[in-house]
Amino acid sequence: MPRIFPARRINLLVDGTQVSGVQSVEYKLARKHHNIESIGTSERIGVEYGLQEVTGKIKVISVCDELDRKLYKAPEEASFQLIVRVVAPNGQAEKEITFDECYLLDRSTEVTANGLLVTVYSFTATRIRESDIQESQGGGGAAGGGAGGGP
Secondary structure: OOOOOOOOEEEEEOOEEEOOOOEEEEEEEEEEEEEEEOOOHHHHEEEEEEEEEEEEEEEEEEOHHHHHHHHHHOOOHHHHHEEEEEEEOOEEEEEEEEEEEEEEEEEEEOOOOOOOOOEEEEEEEEEEEEEHHHHHHOOOOOOOOOOOOOO
């Protein structure tokens, strides 16, 4: 039976600093591929995989000063690490998703009808690593974990 992770209880860390007001974290892992075609038929005979692309969005109420500072830095200083920790109702971390070598792509801001300032930061990452905290600490739990492609 699959475990359900409570999305309402997440901690987001940017280079180890906790971000306040996180509303959502959305990410996509895609692999470029090329179909290997067969001669004399319209079917492929294989697939060649290439670059793995990780992109995502972080939505926060108000702004995130740490991410805003990264947005204006030179590329050699703008890299950062994101860690998303899903926290169980008992307060213990259950799942950790780590994004390595992140760079901000853009930032958009809106003022909602309720008068809230909402900022969305788009980012890209070199790799993603997922781990089940209870498993890695020897606590058992469901099988699974690494869906990442990280080393």
